Amino acid sequence: MLRHLIYKIKATGPITVAEYMKEVLTNPAKGYYVYRDMLGEKGDFITSPEISQIFGELLGIWFISEWMATGKNAAFQLVELGPGRGTLTGDILRVFSQLGSVLKNCDISIHLVEVSEKLSEIQALTLTEEKIPLERSAGSPVCMRGVTKAGIPISWYRDLQDVPKGYSFYLAHEFFDVLPVHKFQKTPQGWREVLIDIDPQVSDKLRFVLAPGVTPAEVFIQRDEMRDHVEVCPEAGVIIQELSQRIALTGGAALIADYGHEGTKTDTFRGFCGHKLHDVLTAPGTADLTADVDFSYLRRMAGGQVASLGPIKQQMFLKNMGIDVRLKVLLDKSDEPARQQLLQGYDMIMNPQKMGERFNFFALLPHQRLHGRSHPMDACQSKPSVSPVAGFGELTWR
Ligand code: SAH
Numbered sequence: 001m002l003r004h005l006i007y008k009i010k011a012t013g014p015i016t017v018a019e020y021m022k023e024v025l026t027n028p029a030k031g032y033y034v035y036r037d038m039l040g041e042k043g044d045f046i047t048s049p050e051i052s053q054i055f056g057e058l059l060g061i062w063f064i065s066e067w068m069a070t071g072k073n074a075a076f077q078l079v080e081l082g083p084g085r086g087t088l089t090g091d092i093l094r095v096f097s098q099l100g101s102v103l104k105n106c107d108i109s110i111h112l113v114e115v116s117e118k119l120s121e122i123q124a125l126t127l128t129e130e131k132i133p134l135e136r137s138a139g140s141p142v143c144m145r146g147v148t149k150a151g152i153p154i155s156w157y158r159d160l161q162d163v164p165k166g167y168s169f170y171l172a173h174e175f176f177d178v179l180p181v182h183k184f185q186k187t188p189q190g191w192r193e194v195l196i197d198i199d200p201q202v203s204d205k206l207r208f209v210l211a212p213g214v215t216p217a218e219v220f221i222q223r224d225e226m227r228d229h230v231e232v233c234p235e236a237g238v239i240i241q242e243l244s245q246r247i248a249l250t251g252g253a254a255l256i257a258d259y260g261h262e263g264t265k266t267d268t269f270r271g272f273c274g275h276k277l278h279d280v281l282t283a284p285g286t287a288d289l290t291a292d293v294d295f296s297y298l299r300r301m302a303g304g305q306v307a308s309l310g311p312i313k314q315q316m317f318l319k320n321m322g323i324d325v326r327l328k329v330l331l332d333k334s335d336e337p338a339r340q341q342l343l344q345g346y347d348m349i350m351n352p353q354k355m356g357e358r359f360n361f362f363a364l365l366p367h368q369r370l371h372g373r374s375h376p377m378d379a380c381q382s383k384p385s386v387s388p389v390a391g392f393g394e395l396t397w398r
Pocket of ligand 1 (some may be wrong): 174
């Protein structure tokens, strides 16, 4: 990967950080995400669904609660962006099965948007019924099709654009933070983009430089920006606009969970290898690269087409979803050492010093979901009847 990047820079000149991230993470031949399983204790980082089954179960409840609150549509698609090992969708599907009596007449299908061939194979192993062979079609927008263990149709795509535009619930957990960012530094001459170049002292080393003049991505910086260093992620904007259009048109919701800020942080671009921080320019392709999600930018990109809720801290969201009740039920059913594992997992995802405050939940919903325009007015009240959105308030079943 380093050699490939050096050739590229020699041919075209210094590259943007976004181009660097895209090449390093998703280059079809050598990208970090494309051919390896980086998740879990033996990998480079671990995520909440890999730590505790309760995480995915509560998200499953969230989707059912939204489906009920919006009139129990006859069918819905569950669409996950960047599904990793498939663990999260697996935990959600278990809840759907357990609540089969509630969902019994609903036609559900699963749609996974995944750039990595290796991870798509792992997702298929986790989620599909082995006895029914997968249909594969490399050149087509649907790269793979199968049936889940519970008999639900499941399809894989490389791009959200290719997912059918039906009534859908979208899920993105630790997905937006891997999308490529452009970095800018304020200088006396104005904003200058941070680029990556070859170190003139050491021929196989990369270094950051500043662009000598204005670069196109500068249009993404807010006019009244007060910080002196910013990161912008146009790809995240495109995806949020696509999700917003879809939700405004057909209903449903998107639930996004990630680490991030409200347009306040500056330099958050970093690498992870073997659960340790890793210099982003050293041995590219061997470490995960990530940048915090700017939720204020996501909200702006939703552009009023849909309503947004959050970001709210993971700890608060999961508490509102009833994590303590679910933990108790599981503890009562388990023996040691499973009890210890459940408690450790709970601590990891809930503790404010660990993942509880670092991760946030953010949702996109049709405007009428919050203002009740599509629901009949309650005869005795002057206000429309809308139930609170679970997680962002306490979970209530109607
Ligand atoms: N959601 C999972 C995995 C997070 S890692 C979890 O929480 O455990 C990021 C995931 O996004 C991986 O599955 C990776 O292959 C995928 N990914 C990265 N860039 C992508 C892109 N541009 N399009 C689709 N998937 C992508």
